[in-house]
Amino acid sequence: MAEIYQLDNLDRDILKALMANARTAYAELAKNLSVSPGTIHVRVEKMKQAGIITGARVDVNPKQLGYDVCCFIGIILKSAKDYPSALKRLESLDEVVEAYYTTGHYSIFIKVMCRSIDALQEVLINKIQTIDEIQSTETLISLQNPISRTITP
Structure with a gap:
């Protein structure tokens, strides 16, 4: 260890x-x-x-780049064995900015950024919901992000 x-x-x-x-x-x-x-x-x-510092980055304001819609999508897979292939497909979508493998109701929980509600609808219907391994999704639209921070060392 x-x-x-x-x-x-x-x-x-x-x-x-x-x-x-x-x-x-x-x-x-x-x-x-x-x-x-x-x-x-x-x-x-x-x-x-030690793996404590893993890199350095520049933070950008998505709204200033025209990304006005932030949402979280809970994904239920058809089977647990579908996780690797579903994740690979989700990773290929530029709109998916975070993904978590979770316990509970959802198998995967993702954060999606889009320029508009119309763009979100396009992503949902023509990209995410066409992934064969996905049984169903639930979308939660974020109204604001009042707390955004990282862990304090």
Whole structure:
């Protein structure tokens, strides 16, 4: 079993700073945290090797790009063995931005972003519901996203 990397306060402070702005230079982090840039580099590399830091990204506002409709779709598969092939088909759809394999009523729960309700209808009828492995779906349209955050280190 792999050893779990134990975060200390410096690691947490580094993560918080990088999560707020992944482009922050190590030298600036070092100055703000009263350590050397080498220390920052070593800590970041250790967290990368431990799988804590998995990358850096740019967050975009979907509405500013014209994606006005966000919805969540619960999917019931015909059979549990259909999961891999259904997931492969869903992954090929640009509108599907997240997918979860779940317990409970749904086998898969996905997040879909579309430019309009008409576009959502097109995705549902001509893309998602044509996947043979899917027995049924339930769509929930998001009205707003008042909380959006990641886990605090």
